[in-house]
Amino acid sequence: MTGPADSAKGRILLVEDDPEAALFAIRVLGMRGGFDVTHSADPAVALRRAREESWDLVITDIEMPGMTGLELLEQLRLHDPLVPVAVVTAHVTVDNAVSALRNRADEFLEKPLRAEPLIETAVALVAKGRAARLAGREVVLAIGAHPDDVEIGAGGTLLGHHHAGHQVAILTMTRGARGGLEDQRAEESANSARILGADLYLEDLDDTSISEGDPTITAMSRVIEQVEPTILYTHSIHDVHQDHRNTHRAAMVAGRGVGRVYCFQSPSATVEFGPSLFVGIDAQLSGKLAAIDAFVSQTTVREYLEPDLISSTARYWGRFAQARYAEAFEVVRDRGAIRSGPARDAHEAGRSRSTSETDSEDPHAIA
Ligand SMILES: [Zn+2]
Structure with a gap:
């Protein structure tokens, strides 16, 4: 650029x-x-x-x-x-x-x-x-515990935001030292973020021992103050990995002022993961796969990064969206001004809600 x-x-x-x-x-x-x-x-x-x-x-x-x-x-x-x-x-x-x-x-x-x-x-x-x-400017922040978490959970949705003209940022809490050479994974994270059109913030907390309090909350708060997101994506609490759960808990505290907060699915999600927002990603799936493929040091050793697993998961959630492929989110909070304009319409067009979604504060809720 x-x-x-x-x-x-x-x-x-x-x-x-x-x-x-x-x-x-x-x-x-x-x-x-x-x-x-x-x-x-x-x-x-x-x-x-x-x-x-x-x-x-x-x-x-x-x-x-x-x-x-x-x-x-x-x-x-x-x-x-x-x-x-x-x-x-x-x-x-x-x-x-x-x-x-x-x-x-x-x-x-x-x-x-x-x-x-x-x-x-x-x-x-x-x-x-x-x-x-x-006019349609939304500012999106996605917080993940490790390199590749955000890309797997919300990569297509983030790319959709980018294409709609929104500003997108990714915050990754660790450099993933346990999963590979630290420098290499940092570089892979940067490449992956570039594919999604996102700015990358890379923290350096200890892999596998992220706390739900400080320094996690302080680190997140610093980035939230800088980015000023209108939409926040992070891990679900329904996850067997403690880093993912603690990232979720810390993000709920640090992101308490953000109007719209959604939780994505990780490969370690439990069966309790209960999404009610489905975002169609038909036009973004190949970009999502490219972003995940940027983690070359991992794709050869981690089965959860296999393209057919990513695609078939998105294909499954597509059942609930007006799309062939979708990403699924639990809704923590869905309020605040959604500015009108072509950008919003473009992005929201691919979204569907399950009938169980009953947040009365949602300005788009069907009465
Ligand atoms: Zn992870």
Whole structure:
């Protein structure tokens, strides 16, 4: 990711297979407009970069070999409902226009492009995208006892928050010395957090002897003060591992001021784990698996990290969600302002509640 200095005006991903048209747009947007422009002539490569990095605007040609700009738009929308997209075509047809609208293209530009309208469109769309992200801003903190706990329990949900434009942070209480070389696991944690679009806070408590009081509560409180989360995820109390239970207890104290608190399932959860919130993660499952796969030193020795176990668990919880794959959460608290806006709608769309959920303070509760 580029620093704020060279991306202040906006990062634009330009997808254009015609070298002449690409050169014109790069010159106009980069040199005259002052934007940070990245060009890709290959729509498949562009789609990957669009998913993996953060952009202020995507401008795509429609007529390209391999994948049309409209197909690219459709795929992109599965992961990122908010990034502004302008589609460019030399042949405006009804089919193109309908498809572009259905997949929420923000602007339809006709070739040949002209300099002034192109810059004006880019300025307007970058501003629109940034405003949409700010309006729906939630701040999410996920607290886990060990490296990989958060990724297994809530990795797909966190990625969903990220794609909805929310700020996401992960706090891991130990460096997992008992489970592998400390430095290696710290690096793996950082890589995994990057895949989920999350900031990582790594504490250094003693593995297998996390206390439910201090220093655990103080360490959590420090991060909560800094991050100021509106949503908190942590371990369930229904877990056979004492580190997980004590992390849960400490988080309940340190996070007492957070309006929404949910508990995820660990591989060591007991049968008492009783979720009532199910978050669909169909579009996030592959990202979740990639985040877990980042723990390479563990994936070869720990059976609970096997992709088929992760997938089949999510497939099972999908029974309770309007999704094929889901993550499940116990609800500790579900109140406080949920800001309206496209970001919230995008994320909440995949959520389902079991009928037993009766928190009357929930603003979305069905009367
Ligand atoms: Zn753990």
